Amino acid sequence: MATFKILIIDDEQGIRDGTRRILQNFKVDYPFMDEQIDFQVMEAGTGTEGIELIDKEQPDILLLDNKLPDIQGVEVLEYVRSKHYDIVVVMITSYASLELAVKATRDGAFDFIPKPFTPQEIRASIENITKQIFLKRMTQTLNSTGKQIRFQFLSVLSHELKAPLNAIDGYLRMIRERQLGNTIESYDEIIDRSMERIKGMRTLILDLLDLTKIESGKPTQKLAIVDVRKIAQLSVDTMRPYAIQKDVDIYLNNREPVMMKADAGEIEIILNNLISNAVKYNKTGGRVDIFIDKLPELIRIAVSDTGIGLSDPDKERIFEDFVRIKSQQTRNISGSGLGLSIVRKIVDMYQGTIEVQSVPEQGTTFTISLSNPD
Amino acid sequence: MKKRILIVDDDMDYLFQMRLKVEQMGFETVTAESQAEAEKIIQEFKPDLCILDLMMESDDSGFVLGYKIKKKYPDVPIIIASAVTAETGMTFDFRAEESKRWINADLFLDKGIRTDQLHREIKKLLKL
DSSP: OEEEEEEEEOSOHHHHHHHHHHHHTOEEOOTTOSSOEEEEEEEESSHHHHHHHHHHHOOSEEEEESOOSSSOHHHHHHHHHHTTOOOEEEEEESSOOHHHHHHHHHTTEEEEEESSOOHHHHHHHHHHHHHHHHHHHHHHHHHHHHHHHHHHHHHHHHHHHHHHHHHHHHHHHHHHTTTTOSOGGGGHHHHHHHHHHHHHHHHHHHHHHHHHHHHTOGGGOOEEEEEHHHHHHHHHHHHHHHHHHTTOEEEEOOOSOOEEEEEHHHHHHHHHHHHHHHHHTOOTTOEEEEEEEEETTEEEEEEEEOSSOOOHHHHHHTTSTTOOOOSTTTTTOOOOSOHHHHHHHHHHHTTOEEEEEEETTTEEEEEEEEEOOO | OOOEEEEEOSOHHHHHHHHHHHHHTTOEEEEESSHHHHHHHHHHOOOSEEEEESOSSSTTHHHHHHHHHHHHOTTSOEEEEESHHHHHOOOOOTTSHHHHHHHOOSEEEETTOOHHHHHHHHHHHTTO
């Protein structure tokens, strides 16, 4: 069982005794809490005494009378705030003037309890506060877990960056030691492989730059009215040489401009990733179709391919960082494993959704809906 | 007869390089690019030694594969080669009896190991 410390600062002995009695055997439970919370009540009769106890005991909750013999309750409140203590403060007042209420709230008072109060009133307030503290602490824990995820990301990233370096290093050593003999042609394949790994690293670095831009937040976002069709055309043109090499045809099935308010760079990242995946994971002679639709308050972009498709469990995983589907069919396809995770992050920024429909061996369609308020 | 070594790694370049090194040492090699592929191979084939990558389909593929190989062929020595130590600072003490029991590897090597060192370790494990 967890115990929260409550400090009551009030010059009336009767109020202190009463509160202690009311809260002595009081317990709070909450569907999300693993355990009940009970309370340890401490008391002080003056503001100075109260501040001493605050420094010494760091209570979780402070019940504070505004009219104290030495200093004002709001001054205690200011002190708590100046020290950045994590204490929830409830003001107990017999006559709360509007002015006082405003000042106290501004200084971080969480609640007011009128004097005289009933046991029920004080219990209700404490219960409410306890839940509030519990949720706040849970959020803090989740945030520090966020840091944990960051650490995992970095260690996977260092693996992804080092693997190609190790491979290239190994090949260079083979060349230096003439391990494949003295004719340069014998080394063609490993030189090609080295260049392939360098290319992969370059892709990874570019994707990381995209990711950093997105994660650094919105300040860099340049919202303007952009033509999604035109951006798609640019993407298609960029991808064309690769598509020709793989004998894949790309069709952009829109002739008219489709305007939306967005950051052109971000829309381009989405389209580049979806179209390049559609080419990359296609079959020889396959096709890629792009459809852009303007719906009420929504822009829908669909990219379909006739490629190798995805299994149901893989559909769930592909939006995670560094996840690449490993199979016999994908073994010669390079990628950073970040593309779709980047797409998902951008789509989230536009309060959008991503849907994946896929049939193994037949193809995959990614449908993205971005909110586009009129 | 030449000793046969199973090498498993999902990085095709590392696999290629390791295979070449091991063949130049005078061994025969069989390779697999995933835990799943290796599991199929060991159904029919008993290697004299295995060199396994740690992170493949999952982060602990090498451990799981090592466990399965030892279960089927308790006498086959297993080397787990990984770059994990350098990247995460995680270290494993394989001499401790307790970790040996669940990890089931005879040796844990860093992927950057020099060829002559590797050769020495393999010979030691094969009692050559």
